[in-house]
Each structure stands twice: as structure tokens, then as C-alpha cells.
Amino acid sequence: MTDGAVSPTTSGAPTMVQLLDASGVRHEHPEHDAHLEPDELLGLLRDLVLLRRFDSEAEALQRTGELGLWVGTRGQEAAQIGAARAVRPQDHLFPTYRDHGATLSRDVDPLHILSIYRGIDHGGWDPVQHGVHPYTLVIAAQLLPAVGYAMGVQRDGAMGTGDPARDTAVLAYLGDGATSQGEASEALSWAAVYNAPVVFLCQNNQWAISEPVERQARVPLHRRAEGVGMPGVMVDGNDVLAMFSVVRSALDRARSGGGPTFIEAWTYRMGAHTTSDDPTRYRDSVEVEQWREKDPIDRFRTYLRAEGVLDDDFEEQLAAESEALAERIRAGVRGMTDPDPVGMFDHAYAEPHAQVEEERDAFLAAWAQHEQDLEQSPAGGGR
């Protein structure tokens, strides 16, 4: 009953912003540009490559049982890295469970991401220090808090002052599937009504687990934002330069008091939804192959080679750096120790809660008792 009318070129949609096409050829765009110095360009490549390596290493760790689950980023590196580069230190990010490129860009220790998927904690970084909210697993539930945070920025007067070190924006991430949640619509609508300094970055990776984006919408997703009076921009999510430029403009606009923007990054989830998923049940390898042609890293490499920015030396350095990262991750994950069980009682509340205290005491007493029983039992085997 759907007509599959979702594509970046559907009539009424603006053209997709693209600066670098699938074969790595640079194009001009009337509004968007990305003047970057060679070392900045190489920095982008480095981030792309390291993210991919991080991801594949994590996937491997999951396969060997070191992680309980992995949520991969393959194919979405440009969308995440391009956007991350447009962020300023004072900005605040609200990522999904898949936005490792966003998280890593905030100098979060990669092991802090991996500890989530090992089941050690729900994210070990300090959200305030790093300017990045913990991963939100309830689809779309990070969006209203992101808007609220932006309303706080507004009340702090940290917007529209013209001071680049002060003006602040919020970058809120969501997937294509997330656009269907009522809370996502509420977030867009509030952001528009309050003119909050927030940019919504929707990575349309074409799938929400097994469901294609046509199941969520008949028209391109960014039109939903236009419907509440916010500009919607469609950008090639596999083009790191376009991503950088589009996100930068939107963040600048937000920081200056110009209001929110919704960005739909047209990309693809190359791997499974998570390591628990089996995409062969629902999608075609032909589709995957077509997207492989649009690989965000390949095209950027081609471009950098053609520009003479990238040489073998850098590639070698980068390979070594990747290897070191992988090694650090492997060792770090394998070295993670399980948390102290009693820690589960520690942070439910900031202030004492009688029942939690009571449960904690009973838990400790029972534990001590069992330790004692174990010692006393001749076989040492407990009950």
C-alpha cells in the first residue's frame, strides 16, 4: 500500500547537496563549500579511517564473545565525521547508539563506548566534560531533551552574541526510523516554536532494522521539518565535505540565533543492524553492492589522491595508527573487569532512598553470608 516514493529526487524536494560525487570528483555548489587546508582534509581522512577500524575491531570483538553486542557504523562514516568536524567545543551532542563517530570526536575514550556493549555500564564518559550525552537506546527519546538543552542555552544567553567561543548549538542525532516516533515530531515542533539553537541530524541509512524507509514515510524525511516551519536540507551523507559544510552552516545558523535546521543525510548502513541481526532475511545483496560503489572513504581517498594531498607516507602512518588503535581496543576490552556488584545500588538516586538502602544492606549481608558458607562448606561448592 505504499508507493515507495521516497528518494532524494522526489519532486518538491530540494536537490541533495553533494560536493564530492561517488567517483570522488569535486563539484561546486551555489550555497555550500568546504574550504579546508590539506592538513584538515587529511584529518578528515584520518577520522574516517580510524572510525572504520574502530568499528571493524569492535565487530570482531563481538564475534569472539568479548562484547555482547555491536552496533556498527560501516557506510555512515562520512555522515558522522563530516558533522563532527563542524562542531565547536562548547556545543553539545545528543547521539544515538550508533553514533560512534560523534562520540569519538569528543575525545571520549573508545573503551567507554565498548564498555556499553560489553555490558559493564551504559557509557562511561562524562557527558558534561565531553559535551556529549549518553547513548539513548529508546528511539527518539534523546530529541526532546536535546531541544530542552538548547532552550537552556538560549536562556543562558549563549546564543547570538557573535562570540564564536561562546555561541553554542546542540546537535541532535536520529535515524530514519526515529522520524516516526511522536516524540521526534514534538521535538521538531518545539524547536521551531522556541527557535531553539538545535540542529537535527537524521542519518537516513535506508533501514530501521528490517524496515525500509518507505515504511516510515511517503516523502523525503526532511519535509517533516519543513512542515513545522524549519528548513530541511538533504545532503549526500557519504560525502564528507558536503556533510561538513551543511552541518557547519546549520550550526552557525543555530548559534547566531537563526533557529533550528533539520538535515537528512542520505546514506546507507552497510552492515547488519547489530551483530544480533541477519540482514539477508530482508534485503538484497544487490542493493548493498550498489551502495558499496558510493563508499564514503573510497571516494574521499580518490579525491585526495587526485588533489595531491594524500600520499603513501600518510597512508602508512595512518595504517600504523589504525593498528595501534585496534591493539589498544583489543587489550582494553579484554582487560575490562566486571564491576563490583554492589555498585548497582549506587546511582539510582542522588540522595538516600530508604528502600534502596535497605535492599543494599540486605544484599551485602546475604553476600557476606554466602562467602562464609562457601568457606565453611567442605567441598567449597556452596549449596
Added chain:
Amino acid sequence: MTDGAVSPTTSGAPTMVQLLDASGVRHEHPEHDAHLEPDELLGLLRDLVLLRRFDSEAEALQRTGELGLWVGTRGQEAAQIGAARAVRPQDHLFPTYRDHGATLSRDVDPLHILSIYRGIDHGGWDPVQHGVHPYTLVIAAQLLPAVGYAMGVQRDGAMGTGDPARDTAVLAYLGDGATSQGEASEALSWAAVYNAPVVFLCQNNQWAISEPVERQARVPLHRRAEGVGMPGVMVDGNDVLAMFSVVRSALDRARSGGGPTFIEAWTYRMGAHTTSDDPTRYRDSVEVEQWREKDPIDRFRTYLRAEGVLDDDFEEQLAAESEALAERIRAGVRGMTDPDPVGMFDHAYAEPHAQVEEERDAFLAAWAQHEQDLEQSPAGGGR
């Protein structure tokens, strides 16, 4: 922080469909027209006038304490009556607590509406027989069920057959405030994705209790629907002919399998939000006076007089009919008796529920005991 940019003429918005202007002058419209016979026109006037009388009588009953609350329709008669006339018997309506024009049009006994506001029940009519869902008080919560109902219609094959007695549509009502609820957005989005035969009728009466519509949106409300790929139409909600015509086209489209439509009826709540409300705390009498000039009944009367359709005889008849209705309502409400208390246990479940049965038995036993105590107590005053 809002710019109040909500008006029917905001750029990008289609022109508001109007067939009869505020002074009762008939205008042509390229797409919309309403060819109605004189008796049909008089029928419309009758419904408008009776609805207004119903409303004012109910309000009076509330003031004298016969009703606990009243939710008035004054100013919105054309929006409700025009729409109602476009509905076919097999269609199904999902009204809000304010849509008495919709409910009455389905031959629901007016006393069934009033019993809600007297606190006797939550609506005494049979929703299946009358094709009108009970009033939903949780803002926007009727919309997803309305879409589901329409998806049922679709599965029944009662759509797109070309048979006017079979093809069915759903008319889902909402207010301007309701558009902010996440569930409203979900409903629009589902309707579009499944191409469900549902028409959303949003009566933008400019206020959600004390909040002006600018608090809900920066752009006209129907654009939200366009954002999910559904046509949005703006219509003069105080013009009964335009309402009839626009709703009829949308319902026809839905019934034929053409999909959902969102209609924003530009109207005004002339009275208080409810009888518990005090609009002088938040809005200007100047605004109210301006809208009085646009009264839906006055302009229609003027038009019918000018056309020679309406004469004094009809007016007299109508006045008598109004009086009779008022009388029936007054007598009916005053004659309502409180329900049997034990009835509160009857319909929580269709099938027996052990705890409810137990509570019911205990309730009956305690009641019997107290009756007995009362009889035995010398003063007859209980404890």
C-alpha cells in the same frame, strides 16, 4: 521568542478556501463549489441554528448547576455542520469533546451528550449504530484509533469500489492545540504511509485554553500534514458552504482510495474554553469582537436572504423548533436520575475478573449493611 507567523496568508500557504465571505457574499472558487438545493441550504441553516441553541441552552443549564461542566461550540457551528453534511451514513467519526455538531448530525440524542457533562456517564450513545466514536478527552488520543479504523475499512475492501453506499471514510477531529501532540503526528504519518481513507479535520479556533495557536506552531497547521506527504487544505471554517465542499472532496478522495487529507478550518472559539474557564484572563475583547463580524450564521443568513431562499416563515418555524429543542433539553436534563452505583463495576471488563467481582460483592454487602444500620438507628442518621 516566537514571531507569531501563523496566519492563513503566510507565504507558502495556499489561499484559504472561501465561498461565502464575512458579509455573506458568494464567491466562485476554481476547485470548490457547493451546488445545493434551497431545501438543502435551509437544512444547513437549521442545523446551524439548532446547534447554537443547543449550545446556549447547555451553557445555561451549567450555570444553574444542572451540568457540572459545559464545552461550548459557539463560533464553530459552520465548521462542524458543513463537515457533517458531507458525511455518508457508512462513514465513521472520531470527535473531540467539543464536536457536538458532529455528534448531533449522527442522530445522537442531545441528552446523550449532556449526560456526559452532568457526570452520568461518558457518553450514552451506541458508537456502532451512530457511526460516531465516544468523545475523547485526552487530546489527540482519538487520532491513531481513527487511522486504525480506516485501515480496517481498507482491509474490508470498503474503499475504492465505486459504490457510493459502500465506500467508507473516517473523519477524525482535532483542535489546533492537538497538533502539538506526538500522537497527532504519528496519526498523520501512518495515514500517509498506509494511504488510509481518513480525513483529519482540524478546527483551528485560535486557542487551546489560554494559549494562542502561535504557541503550537510557527507556520499554518496544515503544513504539518504536507510534511508527511498528505495534502493540506486551509478553509474558512466560518463559511458553511466552503466547509461542506472541502470536506466532501476530501471524503470522496478518501473513499475512492485516493488517501488521506488534512483540513485546517480557520475559525474561532467565541466563548470560554469551558464553563470553568475565564477567557478575560488571557485574551482581548477586541479580538472577540473582530471575529463576531465573521459570524458563521449571520453571514449564511444574509446570503440566504439575498438569494431569496430564506423567508420569515422559515425563521419562525425554526425559532419554534429551537424553542422545542431547548425545552426538551431542559426537561430531559432535569429529569436525569443518578445511575445505580453498582453499575460502576459492570463494564470494566467484558469477561469476569476475580478482583472486580470480589470488590463488587463487598460493595454490595457493605451497602446492604449500611441500609440496615440506617433503618435500625433511632435517629435514622447512620453513624
Added chain:
Amino acid sequence: MERAGIQRMALGKAVNAGLRVAMERDPRVLLMGEDIGKLGGVFRVTDGLQKDFGEDRVLDTPLAEAGIVGTALGMSLRGYRPVCEIQFNGFVFPAFNQIVTQLAKLRARTRGRLTVPVVIRMPFGGGIGSVEHHSESPEVLFAHTAGLRVVAPSSAHDAYWMIQQSIASADPVLFLEPERRYWEKGDVDVDLGPGEVAPLHRARVLRTGKDATLVAYGPTVRLALDTAAAAAEDGTDLEVIDLRSISPLDVDTVVESVQRTGRLVVVHEAPTFHGPGAELAARVQERCFYSLEAPVQRVGGFHVPYPAARYEDHYLPDVDRVLDAVEAALAA
């Protein structure tokens, strides 16, 4: 010696006064909700506050409860202390996802790195003859949810102080206002020093008695007191405890009382089935197993959707039903 600071005011007005003090004291305190600005809220609890503190601190929000709670949470991350109003108890459910999956869990999720001091104010309970969804008592849904605190004042004095304590709390607090008591006047001692105000989660013995213990909170506290007065006429001496907090529960105060009286009746408007009284009954039977002379009795709403207004006199616990339960407890 009479204190200078005693002011007589209605419970709703006391919440208003408490909000005002909190807002004066701390510029980070914000109010958010539907119709709380110019209108002053449907119960006028926020009356005058937008006028005095401006639209940036008293926000009339879009009509979306998830939006209210979700954005309040976000503002709290930026250092603000938002106080949300949910217009009526039956309309909190669109916000349930934000409350249960975000507000309640964010602190634990970040192992204490994030603090979300959001207060959600909400009228609760019935008895005002209202239409559907306006008279419910959903407190146990929040009390069962770890990470939230749930409190309910029963008097103007407590309303004044408990709202300030709730705002001062670093944890999210559901602040339940007994809607049929909004207009009940009481003495508020506004001059108490920090150490003089009862802790937020401490139950309070309102009346000592030796025959049985009556426990109530919010709207049923007055009912419990009325019942005790009626019972006194028959020579039965009831102890009345105002629980004040549903999460955490001050079980110690109740246990101490039951150990003396040997009998307990819990009274609330929420449906009894899987309701808040069950937890108290379960804990008291455990801790007072040898001092209980009769089973714990519960009086509450029935397991049916809150009925239309003309049923509510029969639906809501009243003096007769509480007396019946007391009799049952005394008979055993």
C-alpha cells in the same frame, strides 16, 4: 510563644507561595506547563508568577506532555531546575516514556554523572465532580519506577514546604497535589529554619491513638482524621499517620505505631489492586508479624476505570468504608 510567621492559606495558594519562594531564591528555577502563565493554571496554582518572573521563567508550553517533561529534562542538564505542571492526572501518560525511560534512569545510566532535578507537579485524586481523566490517582506507577521520588502533601503547611524541598532535591520528584483539597485552608509556618522543617520523606503522626493505626496521604488524610473523630465518638481511639511520601516509604514510623496498636488500616484513593497500600501491607506484615493482632486492611478505589462523576461518592473511600475496615481490624 506564638510564632510570627504563621499564615493562613489554602493548599493551592501554599503551593503558589512555595513556588514563589523557590523562584526568588534561585534564578534557575523555571516553571513549565500548559496554561500556567496568563491563566495561572486551571487551578490557579501558578497565578501571578508569569507576571512577576516573566515568560522566560514561566513557560506556557505547546500542548504536549512528552515535550514538557523531555525539554525540562534537557534544561535541567543545562543547570536549570524546571518545575513542570501536568494539567490533570489523567494527562501524564503522553509523558510516561520521558519520565520512565529518561528522567528516572539518566542518573543511573551515567553512574551519577548527570543529575536531573526536575519536579513534576500534578493534581491527583477525585472528588471534584469532574469529567473523565481528571480524578485519577496513578501514584503507584511512579512509585514502582526506580529513580523517581513521589510525594503528596495533605495540608497547606506541607504543600508550602514540600514543594520547596522537592525543588531542592537533586532527584526527579513527582509532586502530587490533592485536587479536592486545593481550597482547604490551613496554617503555614513560613518562618521555619532549615532544621525545623520535617524531612521530605518522613511520615507524620497527626493523631496518637491506641486501638488501631490509620495511614493515609494526600486527599485521604482529612478522611482519616474525620474517621478518627467519628470513631472517637464510639470510644475507639485511632492513631492517624500522614505518609507524605510514597517513594521512599517511611515504613519505620508506621511499624513503630503498629507495634503499639497491633492493627493497621491503609487508606488511599488509588485502586487497591496492585496499589500503594499493598506495599505497606506487605512490609508491615513482615516487620510486625508478631505484634499484628489482625490482618492489615486496605481501603482504596476499585479496580475499574474511574467512573463518571455521579458515581464517585460511591467509588471514593468515605468515612463509612474506613470505619468498616477499622471494625474488621478490631474484630479479628
Added chain:
Amino acid sequence: MERAGIQRMALGKAVNAGLRVAMERDPRVLLMGEDIGKLGGVFRVTDGLQKDFGEDRVLDTPLAEAGIVGTALGMSLRGYRPVCEIQFNGFVFPAFNQIVTQLAKLRARTRGRLTVPVVIRMPFGGGIGSVEHHSESPEVLFAHTAGLRVVAPSSAHDAYWMIQQSIASADPVLFLEPERRYWEKGDVDVDLGPGEVAPLHRARVLRTGKDATLVAYGPTVRLALDTAAAAAEDGTDLEVIDLRSISPLDVDTVVESVQRTGRLVVVHEAPTFHGPGAELAARVQERCFYSLEAPVQRVGGFHVPYPAARYEDHYLPDVDRVLDAVEAALAA
């Protein structure tokens, strides 16, 4: 005499088989949910059903739980019998408003004129080492809500029959599937006639014993049986009851047992505080006041958000914790 119809299957597969029978029998039965079609659901419970019944009867829906439940409700008004899947227990909250204010109340609202036979299936409980929101036990939130029924099978046999009974029920049913038991195999007697299947809301005594009664449901039933086996080694004879239904509660079966054993331990994964065991404790102490020889003990989750996977062995009730509670009950 062995019956012909005994089939051995995993619990998840049994739900699938039960759904298939219901769909074959009644064309009005529809399935709705995220990823339930081609993928067959994240737990493969609906595997193969879209292939066999088509996209019109097995709907892969947009990613919106309110949408799933709300539209299912609407379809039920048109005569369909939708069975919704909520992908994980922690994701039911966006649908909470539709469940609590519409689905649960529509029948009462219309005084029986509308019937909304919607089933909401949902995996619940922990123990599978999952990330946040995938391991919760929110059943009491639904059980406290009048108008809903709440059931939980613990075995393949019950899964097969109870899903069919839930679909046949005229009332909305929350059907909770113990996610860590999806792969546990059991014998399913598929050949039972209507009178031979246990009523949906009847508790079942799985093991008779004389020293104490253990009550469990869903995932903790196996735990209760394991505990009984361990206790038997120490010479303690435990009776084990599978509650099967949380609303309504079959209190009679439990009371009958406690009147014999004099001791009761309730075990569930849901947090104990204001949790489902409280209601049972409250009712049993009332009805068995004179036969109880020790206070009712409860074993459940703690009042903290469900912790990360590496804590869950300590968070979830295990044999040791249940044995401790049994000991406490026996010591008193």
C-alpha cells in the same frame, strides 16, 4: 495412554504455533509490530507468518509504539483482532497513553458498547545479557490499570494455549513472554479440546509440597522449580505454584496452598518495591492470617533501574536468594 498430539517445541516457537492456529481459525486476527514480517521479529516469534498470511495480516509497522497500539485499537473497532508485538519491554512506554487511557478504558467509557480485543505481546524479564531497556519487568504497571488483563506463560505448553486464549478474549490482554525462556523446550499438547485447556487466569500447582509455598510466574517459574529441587536435597518440601496471570490474580489457589503449608514466598523479577508480589502478600496475609506461621517473603528485583548486563547475575533473583527467603519463612 499417551496422547497423539504432544509436540516438543521451544517456548518462542510455541507462541508462533499458537499465533498460526489463531490466524488460521479466524481471518480477523492480524499481527502488527516492528520487524515482525520478513525478519520474523527480533526473537523470530512471528517467523514465517507474513510469508504465509501476507502483508495485510502481518504488518511491519512504522517505528512508533503509540501508533501500533492506537491503530490496533481502531482496527479492533472495525472487527479485527490485532495482536501487537512490542519489540522489547522497555519500549512499551511510548504506547502507554494509548494503553492506559484508551485501550483499558474504552469499554467502560461506552458502558460495554465497544469491545477492544487487542493483544499486546511483549518479551519481559532479563537474563539474556542485553543492553539497557531489554530486560525489564513492568507488569505491575499494567496490572494496576483497570480494564487490562495481564498474563505470562512459563512453558511452551502454556505459551501455545495462552496466546490463543488471549486472542479469544474480548478484553485487551498484555501477553508477557519470558524472554530468557524463549529457547526452552517443552511438551505441548496441541490436541486439547476447549474444556481441557486450563482457564487463562487460573494458577497452576506445579509441585506439591508441605513445608512452604513458592509462587512465581513467567521466567521465575523455572527458578522456583530449581529452588524446590535444591531444597528437597536438604529435606525441605516446597510447593510451587505458577501464577500465570497477574491480573486477575488467582488468589484462591495460593490461599488454599498457604493454608496447608503456612508459609509463602513470592518470586518475580520485577522490582519488589510496589511490585506484583506486594498485592499477593497483602491478600494472603489478610485471608490466611491465622494459618500463616511466618510473614510472607518476597524475592524480586531491586529498586534501581535495571543495571548493565554484567550486574544482572546479582540483580536477578537466583536459587540462593530464594533459598534465603525460604529459610527466613521456615525460621519464623
